[in-house]
Amino acid sequence: MMTSRVLGLGPALRQAAFAPRAMRSNAIIRNAIGRRSIKTNSLTPQAGDAILNNQRLKRPSSPHFTIYQPQLTWLGSIANRVxxxxxxxxxxxFGISYLVAPGTFDSQHVVAFVHDLPEAVKxxxxxxxxxxxxFHAINGLRHLAWDSGKFLSVKGAYSTGYAVLGxxxxxxxxxxxx
Structure with a gap:
């Protein structure tokens, strides 16, 4: 036979036994009356998605450029992605244009086109x-160093960031x- 101690009901039974009758009836009344005074409506999935999309449009982007001071770490990250x-x-x-028009984008035509350009444009x-x-190639080496567990401190991130720029x-x- 299971006891209240095995089931873990000891504290609950003690509270029910020693609580005044007025408190028990108050809890019953409180649970019997609906807790919400606001009426809710069901939404279709499309309407719910529309509400969420409108809320997402009003959220700030991350990092929020207007409140954070520009730092080398996140500027370098953005520059690497761009x-x-x-x-x-x-x-x-270039690859797709070569596939579409191989006669126009072959090596001879590209070299001839670049040869005829002014020096400043070249x-x-x-x-x-x-x-x-x-930048992307050298910053890739920086990321390989990070992947091997090196330069992961703030000082290391900034020193390698300046090294990448130089x-x-x-x-x-x-x-x-x-």
Missing amino acids: TGAGLSVLLYA YAGKFILAAPFS ASAISTVVLLFQ
Whole structure:
């Protein structure tokens, strides 16, 4: 036979036995009357999704640019994502355009087109390609160091961030004048 001690009902039974009768009847009345005085309506799943989407549009983005001071860590993270996405878009655009019109985007036509451009446009184009490539490649080495467990402190993150910026600048200049 199970006892109240085995079931863990001892404290509840003691409270019920020693509580005044007025308190017990008060609890019964309190539970019998509905707790909500607000009437609720059921929504369709589409209406619920519409309400959630409207709420999401009003939320601030993260990190919220208007309240946080810019820091090297999150600026570097954003720059890494933007450069990676930009380089990917250029690569896929060139690859798809080569598939669509191979006669126009083959090596001979591209070299002839670039050869006829003014020097200033050539250097600007090289800079536009070299800067994101250098930053993304060198920042990738930084992330590999983080994956191996190195430079994970705040001081390490900032020192490697400044090293990435310096090495990217040097690498961009070297690529620019080749």
